[in-house]
Amino acid sequence: MCDTCGCNVTPGNEHLVAAGGHLATTSTGHESVEVLKGLLDANDHQAGHNREHFARHRALAVNLMSSPGAGKTALLEATVEALGGELKIAVIEGDLETENDAERIRAKGIPAVQISTGSACHLDAHMVHSALHELDIDDVDIVFIENVGNLVCPASFDLGQHLNVTLLSTPEGHDKPAKYPVMFRASDLVLVTKSDLLAVLDDFDPSYAEQCLRQLANTAPLLELSARSGDGMDHWLGWLRDQLEHVRQSDAAVGAG
DSSP: OOSSSSTTOOTTTGGGTSTTSTTSBOTTSOBHHHHHHHHHHHHHHHHHHHHHHHHHTTOEEEEEEOSTTSSHHHHHHHHHHHHTTTSOEEEEEEESSOSHHHHHHHTTTOOEEEEEOTTOSSOOHHHHHHHHHHOOOTTOSEEEEEOOSOSSGGGGSOOSOSEEEEEEEGGGOTTHHHHSHHHHHTOSEEEEEOGGGTTTOTTOOHHHHHHHHHTTTOOOOEEEOOTTTOTTHHHHHHHHHHHHHHHHHHHHHHHHO
16 A cells, blocks of 8 residues: 555554654654644645635536446446536546556547556545646536545545545445445445346345445435446436536535625
8 A cells, every 4th residue: 555645554553653652753753643644734735725726617526436346437438428418527537557547538538637646545635636737627517536446545535526426336245335434434425336237246235235324324325327238327417417506506605705
């Protein structure tokens, strides 16, 4: 995992960075935990600037999070095909390496900037800020941020987005919200993807997945859809339209104030 987000601090080794621990101070005597806190504070500060940038452009920013292979890029492709004539969309893609996903989005005629994170297991606000310098979002309605495939770290980093959408694909198992509570607790919407496989993967129970979500005290909607067959896409598209309208009304109210 990465060296900047705290993933390397676990219950098994946290005593090393605690007060009096072997790694509690750097070679200069500074507290290691202060370095980590400073990094997180700087991220939140940059996220605030990103949020202001989206607001100025009246663009809805949606952070897509999931395990690798849950169908984020396929969902974006299907969304672009459905909304391309109605709304203008731009995409920021995050992966450790390659431009594979950005190329898939560009093939749909949509601007996409690829962020290669190297060994980092998530996007942060500074990476998104750099991508925004390469992405013209004038008159763009929705900016999708496809985060790195990971059910842990992305949820802990504010990017300046309006909303978090977490994908849970049917092959993963219906207990993922219980196993990865931080990710699903931070979700504004949960999409059960690859729903066309439910007839085959009959051990995946969407109602159980929703039960796990509710046990996290999260009232976010849970929708089933298949980007391949199109089933359930109308509910997803309607949710996006509603959120865009809500954000624009909120931004207008702030501007009027």
